Amino acid sequence: MPILNEIHFVKNILKKEFSIKKKNKICIAVSGGLDSMVLLHLFIKISNILSLSIEIAHCNFSLRKSESDQDEQFIKHLCYKKDILCHIKKFNILEYSKKNKLSIQMSARKLRYKWFDKLIQEKYYDYLALGHHLNDSIETFFINLIRGTGIKGLLGIPKKNKKIIRPLYSFTKEEIFNYAKKNKIIFRYDSSNQDQKYLRNKIRFIISSFSPSIYYYFYKGFKKSINFLYQENYLIEQNILKIKKQITSEQREYPFIWKINCNKVQQLSSIYLFKLFFQYGFSIKNIKQLCYAQTGKQLISNQYRIIKNRKELILIENEYFNLCKNKIYIITNFNVSNILLPIKIQFNIYREKIINIEKMITTNNILFIDFDKIELPLKLRTWRKGDIFYPLNMTGKKKLSKYYKDNKLSLLDKEKTWLLINGNNNIILVGNRLDNRFKITLKTQKILGIIL
Structure with missing residues (x-):
C-alpha cells in the first residue's frame, strides 16, 4: 500500500498520475469531512512547492438541517483563516428530487457535478479535486455489481474525468484517517454516514467488520483486480471508438450533435448498441425501432433526444433543442x-x-x-x-x-x-x-x- 505523505502525494500522485504543473489553478471540493479536509491540507502544504492557486467549493444540500449549516460555517471560517477564496452553493434538493423523480443521492450527485462543471468553465480551473478514495471505489464496485453492470461499472470511481480529479483514489480510509491524526487535522462528522437505509453504508459496515488480516489482503487484491479491469476496459473502449467512427457522418462538441448512419447502426450487435447509446439514456430496443421509424420520430431521455431524419439518427442535448423552441x-x-x-x-x-x-x-x-x-x-x-x-x-x-x-x-x-x-x-x-x-x-x- 502507498504511504500517504506530502512527498509521495506530489511526486507519484499529482505530477505522475495527473500531470499537475506549477502555477495550475486548482479548486478543492470540501465538505468539511475527513477525506476532503485531508485533501485540502495536502494541497495547502504543497501549494508553495508547485506555486498552485487554490480555491474551495462547498455544497450545502440542507439535508441535515443545522448540521449542514454548521458545515458551511466551518468551511467559511477555515477559508477566512487560510485566506482562501471560497465558493458556496445551496441547493433545494428535495424539490429537485421530486420534480425529476430521482433519489436524494442521485439528485445530489447531478446537482453537485453540474455546479462543478459550471465553476470549471467560469473560473478557468485547470482541475477540480475531489476527496474520493479506495474505499469509495470498492463500495461503488459492489453497488454496481448488486444492481447489475458491465466492466465499466466494476471499475468503481474513476481517478480522472476530464478536469475532475481524485488524487486520493489509491489510499484507504484508514491511511487517510492516520494522516489526519498525525497532522492534527480538524474535520466534521457526517451523521448520515451511519444511516443503514443507504446501500453504500450497509456495504461499508460489512467491509469494516473484516479481520485485520483479511482486510489487508482484500484491499491489496482489489487494487490488482481494478488495474486488470482498467486494461481490459481500455481495449474495449478502443474498439467502441472504432465502431463509432464507422457509423458517424458528423459530430461536434458544442453545441453537441451526433449524426449517425441508420443502415450501419442496423448492422450492429446488441452489445455495441448498448455501449454506444446507454450513456445517453436510450435502450437497445428503442434504438432499433427508431432506425425503421418514419422521419420526424424521436426518443427523449432526461438530457438527450435522438431524432430520425431519413437515413440518419441525430442525437442532441435537450438543452440545445429547447433553447430555440418557443x-x-x-x-x-x-x-x-x-x-x-x-x-x-x-x-x-x-x-x-x-x-x-x-x-x-x-x-x-x-x-x-x-x-x-x-x-x-x-x-x-x-x-x-x-x-x-x-x-x-x-x-x-x-x-x-x-x-x-x-x-x-x-x-x-x-x-x-x-x-x-x-x-x-x-x-x-x-x-x-x-x-x-x-x-x-x-x-x-x-x-x-x-x-x-
Missing part, C-alpha cells in the same frame, strides 16, 4: 444589438431610386425589403403549427410545415431556423428566404436592407 426575441429599432439575439442581423436603410430591381433582389449579401411595409416591433422566433408565408418567386401561400418538408429539413433544422416576423405578425423571412409580400417593386420609395 423563444421570442423582440427588435424595437433598426440600430439592433446582436449581443442578445440568436443570429447576427444588421439593418441598413436606402433611399436611392430603384434602377435595376432584378439586380437588387439577387444580391447575395443583402436581402432588400420594402421599408414602408415594415411595422415595429419585429420579432425573431422559430416556427409554430399553422405558420404560413408567401415564398419569393412562388405563386400563392404555403404552410411552413410543407415548405420545410419540401426542402427536406430535419426536425432539428426546423427548430433552429429563425423567422423574422413583422409587427402585424406576417412572416418577413424564413431563414434567408424572403416573403413575397415584402419584396421591393418599382413603387418602392424606401428600402430596408437586411444582412444576415
Whole structure:
C-alpha cells in the first residue's frame, strides 16, 4: 500500500498520475469531512512547492438541517483563516428530487457535478479535486455489481474525468484517517454516514467488520483486480471508438450533435448498441425501432433526444433543442444589438431610386425589403403549427410545415431556423428566404436592407 505523505502525494500522485504543473489553478471540493479536509491540507502544504492557486467549493444540500449549516460555517471560517477564496452553493434538493423523480443521492450527485462543471468553465480551473478514495471505489464496485453492470461499472470511481480529479483514489480510509491524526487535522462528522437505509453504508459496515488480516489482503487484491479491469476496459473502449467512427457522418462538441448512419447502426450487435447509446439514456430496443421509424420520430431521455431524419439518427442535448423552441426575441429599432439575439442581423436603410430591381433582389449579401411595409416591433422566433408565408418567386401561400418538408429539413433544422416576423405578425423571412409580400417593386420609395 502507498504511504500517504506530502512527498509521495506530489511526486507519484499529482505530477505522475495527473500531470499537475506549477502555477495550475486548482479548486478543492470540501465538505468539511475527513477525506476532503485531508485533501485540502495536502494541497495547502504543497501549494508553495508547485506555486498552485487554490480555491474551495462547498455544497450545502440542507439535508441535515443545522448540521449542514454548521458545515458551511466551518468551511467559511477555515477559508477566512487560510485566506482562501471560497465558493458556496445551496441547493433545494428535495424539490429537485421530486420534480425529476430521482433519489436524494442521485439528485445530489447531478446537482453537485453540474455546479462543478459550471465553476470549471467560469473560473478557468485547470482541475477540480475531489476527496474520493479506495474505499469509495470498492463500495461503488459492489453497488454496481448488486444492481447489475458491465466492466465499466466494476471499475468503481474513476481517478480522472476530464478536469475532475481524485488524487486520493489509491489510499484507504484508514491511511487517510492516520494522516489526519498525525497532522492534527480538524474535520466534521457526517451523521448520515451511519444511516443503514443507504446501500453504500450497509456495504461499508460489512467491509469494516473484516479481520485485520483479511482486510489487508482484500484491499491489496482489489487494487490488482481494478488495474486488470482498467486494461481490459481500455481495449474495449478502443474498439467502441472504432465502431463509432464507422457509423458517424458528423459530430461536434458544442453545441453537441451526433449524426449517425441508420443502415450501419442496423448492422450492429446488441452489445455495441448498448455501449454506444446507454450513456445517453436510450435502450437497445428503442434504438432499433427508431432506425425503421418514419422521419420526424424521436426518443427523449432526461438530457438527450435522438431524432430520425431519413437515413440518419441525430442525437442532441435537450438543452440545445429547447433553447430555440418557443423563444421570442423582440427588435424595437433598426440600430439592433446582436449581443442578445440568436443570429447576427444588421439593418441598413436606402433611399436611392430603384434602377435595376432584378439586380437588387439577387444580391447575395443583402436581402432588400420594402421599408414602408415594415411595422415595429419585429420579432425573431422559430416556427409554430399553422405558420404560413408567401415564398419569393412562388405563386400563392404555403404552410411552413410543407415548405420545410419540401426542402427536406430535419426536425432539428426546423427548430433552429429563425423567422423574422413583422409587427402585424406576417412572416418577413424564413431563414434567408424572403416573403413575397415584402419584396421591393418599382413603387418602392424606401428600402430596408437586411444582412444576415
